[in-house]
Amino acid sequence: KKERQTKMAPPSTDNRLSAESDSDDDSVIAFAMLDFSGVNFDEGSNDDDDPNTAFALLQESKFLLPELHLTEKEENEKEEAGDGDDGNIRVRIKELSRLLNDGLYAEALRSKASRMFFGTEEDSESKTMAKFIRERVASYCTSVASCVEVEMLGVAALDLFLQLNYTGPNLDMGTKVATDPEAADPLRGVNPHPVFLLSKNKNNGTDEKENSTTSTPKKNLFHNKVLSELAVDGEWPCQVCHAPYMLLLSRSIFISLSDPERPDWTTHSALIPHKKSGKDSKYGAKALMQKNDSTSIPQYSASFIAATKQLKAADIWSARAVVAHQRLLQGDEPSLTLWNEAQSVFARCIETFCTNVEAIDSDDDSTAITKMTKYKKQAMASRVMLEWGLAQTHFNQEGKGKKSFNQAVKFAGLKIQVTGAEGKRTKFQRNATAQMTVKATSASPNMQIKQEEKKKEAEEEDAHDNTASKNVPEMIEHSEDEILLERIKFTNAKDNEHKTLTDLDQAILLSLCLDVKNTNPMDGLTGEQMGAYLERVLHQHDDWMIYATALLERAWLESERVHGRERAILQIQALADQHTNRLTLTQSTFESVENSAPPQERLKNLHTIVYPPRWGALQDLAERYAKIGIMTSAAELFEEIELWDEVVECYRGAGKVNKAEEIVRKRLSENETPRMWAALGELTKDPAHYERALELSNGRFSAAYCCLGQHYFDKGDLRKASENYMKAVKVKPLDPFVWFRLGAISMRLGEWETALHAFSEVVQQEPEEGDAWANVAAVHMHNKNPSEAYPALLEALKQNRSNWRVWVSKLYTCIDLKKYDEAIQACHQLMDFKAKKNESEAVTGIEEKCIRAIVGGALAAYDNAIANDETAAIDSSRRTLARVRELLVRISSTLKSEAWIWECNAYFNERIGRSDQVMEDLMKEHRALQSVSGWETDKVQLSKVCRVVTQISELHREEGSRESLVKCKFLIKAVVKKIEAAYFNRQIPEETAQLENILSEVEKLI
Template identity: 30%
Template sequence: MIAASPDLLLVNLAPAALGDWDARLVNGEYLAVLAAFLPADSTPSAPFADALSALSTVLAAPRARLHVALASLLLFVQLNWTGPDLPDTASLPSIFTHDADALALLTADGEPAYHRTRSPALLAVALTLLRAPCEPADVRATANWWHARAVRLQQHLLDNPAASLRDVQLDLLKRVAADTPESHVLRAVLELEIALAYQQYKDDRDAVEHLEKAQMASGLKFEVSGLLGRRTRFQENSITQLVVLAESACVDEVKEIGVKTLALNDDTVLEKPKLEGDTARATQNLSVLDQCILLSYCEHVKNTNPADEITTEQMFPFVRRILENPNNWTVHSMALLLRSRLESNKTRTVERAALQIQALVDQIPRCDVAKDDAPVSVRLQPIFAVSTPTRWALEAELADKMMSLGVVRTALDIFERLEMWEKVVVCHMLTERKDKAEALVLQLLEKTPKDPKFLCMLGDIRTDPSLYQEAWDASNGRFSRAMRALGGHHYKAGRYAESVECWLKALRINPLFDDAWFICGCAALHVENWDVAIEAFSRCTALDYENAEAWNNLATVYLRQKRKQEAYRALQQGIKAKYDSWKMWTNYMYLAVDLGHLDEAMQAMTRVLEIRGKNARGNAELEASARASADALVDAEVLRMIVDGILRLHAEQAVPKRIVRLRELVALATEVGATNAGAWKIAAYFYTQTGAPREAIDAHVRAYRCVAKDRYQEYAQFEAAVDAATELFEAYRDLGEREVEEGGEVACADWLYQSKLIVRALLGRGKDFEGEPAYDKVQELMAEIKTLSR
């Protein structure tokens, strides 16, 4: 537990008190810091690369270099994330005017930076200065942390994740963690930012580990629980409402934050559930850091669950808990944005959701100095502890909401203002204006001929693969999207070898596309390129551990190479990701039996039967289909191998729990495969071997009924019935007189009479096959019964 709420912004790992320049950074005086260290006329005409090099030389002192880097970075965040807008950016030193060159430097792994980023040279300067080696150790650790933050911001400028940025960011944060003691006051902030870095690249397994560490370091205690309450105005009886109960180790001062929060004002649904009982832990104030941690947990719920109503209901309590205590402009704004996203699919709240996002967009450029409700120092304080979208991303989200509401014209206006031409093209295509979309792209290409992005857009509109190749050539083989598009085109056309080649070219530049790896693997499967298929599906599962189809395909490739153990391990992961896939469980079952893993085979067969039985139950058509295909529902041969193998093990070593599980499996198999004679015969064998004579006889009777008919059209049918009758007679003879329990009744006292009825019926129904071996066998059975009856 930490003693005091840590500073979420400055990251000063040095033991010394804040200096004057540190205080100016905390207060948001970034222009003053830059003006002090960088004269406005410095290197006015030098190329940007030379200016950057000269800047690193001029700022020889590590702390001076760090102050300029932080001022540049934070001013960049102010302009592109939080606002408020600067009255005039012309006063910036001239090194920050090289926007085009800076954007080129910020491109990573073939992914271009957003071309309307404001003053991108600020970020380029910060990255350059933070990359420079520095001493002493505390300055180096601080610089590494800020460098990781700068790289995280760079990723936000790109359309797609970049592997090189991911590696740099995580490496820097791990170095900072190694230099920061567990008991340090900033450890909670560091662990949270590591978690956010993993979440940025959809690595949720590692993210939650660091979220838990952040929670422990901050002293936050929370649980998702239930309290009685009402959700609507006319609800008479209270029902359990999902809530987050939380308390902080230390609480921030409550103050006005100046965020416009729209009320629901619905005539039925309440603004928030009206709870009953002790609601203290559901409403008491939390620190800003703990609110940031809860926001990340909320994102984790979304990232690790399907996009459905249940996930929405699981996320809402986190959002409500944060909105309960408006402590910070940025955190509260992010919680409102999450609430709007969750409300977008509900008819009673969809309007409020869109209007709230509009309010969030409108508040960014403004700052009411008179009220001093949200100065830049307040807005930026927790900016690296939350996943706040850029200004243009937030506006694009508003446009998407307008699109979903059918307000296409407004959405189009927003996308055109942001110059998000791909979105504009989508709007035109949705309104069936393909000609207008094509005209727009051609107009853009007139201004910037050979632009790879525009060439790809034109290729999408015209479905012309030659334009993808042209885009690739124009980028000198660096625009990975062109090869991804060309690879997809070849795959759809069935040219799998060419598709593999294109995908690999794209993924060698930027490998953080799990769907691209998946399609590449599928194409490699078609051409039996096992090495590429294994690499592709392995990379896919590394990026998305929950991709069950990728695990299944990886297992398929291993099987083709007769690497059964690796296939088995791949399927183990696949069934975790897709627990309700009976096909995947079936494949796992076959492998488990083949490798002798009988307990796992038993679990797999149980799961297959549960899923298939559940799917058919209650659906007349499916139930009829299930009865018609009982042999397919229950693999009797696999069941026999499981029963036989476990009984052999049981003969050597008593394992009662395993036998109980096996009994349950046998019962389930005969329930789902009620018309499967093979399943009943195996059940009879199991009951015989485990000392249950009555159940064994009953199973033989059911096996016979599965094949018995009023009239036999084919000899094979009659033969199967004779075999089942013979086994039933032998069971009657061997087990009928056995005591069910000591000193009690026998398994079947009238077994001889029952045998006679069955054999007599067979003789009558099988007269068409008189003279055949099976009929002779029935006559022999009748003779034996008569002998035993004397």
């Protein structure tokens, strides 16, 4: 994709905590202190006088922004100051804080706080769930404390969604038998909440369980309703995700708390780049209300707006929810609506956490407490920039994430050096070779203490040999038969030692590894660079997800190598299995299940890394199984994530066509879908099934049209094939493959305008498709339009210079455009192709007419330049003539028996004044013509021989010496004698009489 130059949305101008606050007190931006006393956020708000406000903000900082939480002493003082008689809301907040801290997110969503938030009102059919939740936020949040309470519910919902779909473990009890309904369905009562049960039960009177984590989610009405509300810009979310309602709940809560004036993603106005701003803003609340339905945004009170401005965590959690929403969508292109929202919310995060943050100073002589306070602010700023860079990656903003990653490195004070050192990779390697390595040093004040602790822990682990019980993902090691070492063994012992890094530092290294992957071709050098970063991260195993991400990236790299492919597949399988609590091939003991990290540990750093969702990991594993021929296992994995086309292909590849057809027919008996009918059509080759798929989709299922087009193409009915492909691109115009097929068929039908349009669509959508550019040029050449064909040929050769047919097209086009220098280049390239042993038979030779056109055109251009007395043109023409001479010499060495090449040489040498070479060229032409059998009776060849003899005799007579005249006499006599012998008892051609006349003149001269 082309790099898009779009600017990040400007930071908001509201009166949140920032360096531009009206207060002159430095404590306003001391985030680690979070002392809001005496700070007036809104003149109309008295929340600062509420004893619950300080307590609620403390809990928000401690549990939603743990990077900035207080010390134990400060926490105790703050909690004592907040004690009072009205403790109900504080009890609820403390309970939510405990549940979030323990990773009990479902319990948090069943808590009293959740019940009070949702109330007892049943969902109205006229409202979407997102609208209902936003209205509840507007009515329930009347103070800062209630805002923090709802904010925690939103975090619980988002974390539960991420746990079920990204990190695991799932909520089933593994080997434990469920004895009560709540254990049987861990999401009972929260997916959905009782207020939405009315919508759930409207499923034809059935009572299906929704999103049980022990099986594939049921596609009941409630599940589809949630997915329909999460659809953005026409892109549908992943159908097999678990509990999408949790994402919908968190998105609705955070958009209300973070940016109340923004309409949600379901409205057209969400496409407008929006920011929280004053009353006169172009995109303020009033302007948006005028442009959109007045019911798209709830009516928020002044106290609610004032309370939300005191929340520090809402923006960053809203940003995380937006990114999770984008990753749930299945479209090839990112959502513009969500991208605009992400720019806006991250801009506010950067303003809040990154403005006026001092850089790390290694010579700082402050106290340890002051250093730690500063580092916490710097680490938070680094985390925000890191998450912003990853968000740009998820939204396909190529090249933009690197700047954010570098800012994250700067804020964290991380010192990174990519260097080389001598080391060995294999067990039996004798000589050390240069190896790439990454050295990194953390700026955290605690790292020196942790370094000593890590060293002591490592010694204890070595003594007891209990590394298998570590709370980290399982790392698959090489088999004993493998010659590769687990890690590079460097010659210098210091190169094998690494300083301890924080989780944030390791996440930054992974982001730099990701940037190398995204900005470089996947070749050996890129793999070496990525491997160096990954090895540095894998030296530590402090965080579950960071370690898992490094293992997965390394497995992806090793899967392309012969010696590492087996371990890579097993590693990917192990990481996929650790999402579940059940016993699997790579998770085969109860001990390994019990020792896995709890959800809160896995989720701690999820937003600072790029880890695939469960369906993405299973798809990747299935594709790798299929690639190495394990078709049945691949089909089972594809079936689990409901990729039915791939299921069918795998069973067909395994020779189990009947099994594939059985699965498809079973799915059709449960639920008729266009995709399943199309799959059945591919298995049975019955076009009626494709027609049924189109009938179910009301003609909107483009894949069925493509299948029909392929069906008729295989039968040779190009007209019907073209019609079906045309219908397919009308339904789905952004499909370059179908456009290409349509263009190729149109060329065979002689419909050149349609072909040109089709191939033009291909190159617009896929500019790197060299064959499409070549076909665009071919159509223009057919239409006698070389000026339009020329740029298309240049693009085609830019993408693929090894296609000799494109070079032939360029040769003809350049001759038509009188670009003789480039035509000569094309000739040399074609001769290079012809010289290759494996391609010499396929490559066509250079035609005589092309060389004649180049020679004649170059000489004519020189004559015109001389006639016009243009110095620059004369110099250019002379350079062209020199290249023509080189071309003729090269062709002459390979085509010695071709008379026409010597004729061209003679003509060219005569025109440029090399008369001494003309006689030699003509004699070689004469011998080449006479080497053709039967030339005497072939009128064309006879005419050529007589012409050459006439030209040679003229040169001899011009020279005038007796010796030359005698040579000329014998030459003519020999030719005349052969002609007369061939025409014995027949009329001798007229050319012979001309030669006899010349012979008489020569004899007189002698």
